[in-house]
Amino acid sequence: IHSFIRKYNALTRIPKKELFSLFDFVPVVIGKNYIINGAIFRFNYALHSIPSLSFEYQFQDQSFVYSSDHLNEPEKFTELLDKGVLTETRYRDLNDFPWHYDIIYHEAGIPPLHTRVDYLNTLPQETQQKITVYHIAKKDMPPDTKMRLATFGIENTLYPPVKPPRHEVAYRILDVLSNVDIFKDFPIAKSKE
Known part of the structure; x- marks a missing residue:
């Protein structure tokens, strides 16, 4: 992500710290x-x-x-x-x-x-x-x-x-719940309650 941030900082002049805050970087395994x-x-x-x-x-x-x-x-x-x-x-x-x-x-x-x-x-x-x-x-x-x-x-x-x-409906419900702050860290077993 550092290479990406350097390039976009140079292109946009948006401060690097602000650019970093825009992403939740997750590296992938090839x-x-x-x-x-x-x-x-x-x-x-x-x-x-x-x-x-x-x-x-x-x-x-x-x-x-x-x-x-x-x-x-x-x-x-x-x-x-x-x-x-x-x-x-x-x-x-x-x-x-x-x-x-x-x-x-x-x-x-x-x-x-x-x-x-x-x-x-x-x-x-x-x-x-x-x-x-x-x-x-x-x-x-x-x-x-x-x-x-x-x-x-x-x-x-x-x-x-x-x-x-x-299971599209279930995926959508889980997606909504996972984006609500109070539910983010709930274990999956608690979803039944």
Whole structure:
């Protein structure tokens, strides 16, 4: 969080102490599953010149992956493994990108920091149809692709159709209770009373 606070302090001139007060920072463990409001989230390292995290989630009947800034180039992964730069585990993680997910937001740009859009365009058409590309200009999108270019603005927010969770009402009640100061530290066993 310190890197984030330094950058936003430099951009906004909001005092660092005030910026820190805006967040409840919880570090994540790479590769660990987190259940957040019924969805299973997982965070992974991306391959980039500065630390960059991708994330994925599965919720009900939908799955989503966001690549973050990332060089997705299997030949480069092999080269870095052979040079001893990548561990075998990291190599497998990078090669195991979840192309089978329902919704894929993947960046593209200029290597060696970013994924070549022409590489993404070599993926099967069924995969391309699930990919929304960001980080490049419209002029750089291949004309023969099934991928979509990301469009920005709240009016372009994606709302995938999701089957409501079986216990949605209970989740909402627990969420409300957990945000009421006097109930924050109550043990779960007390919720019956």
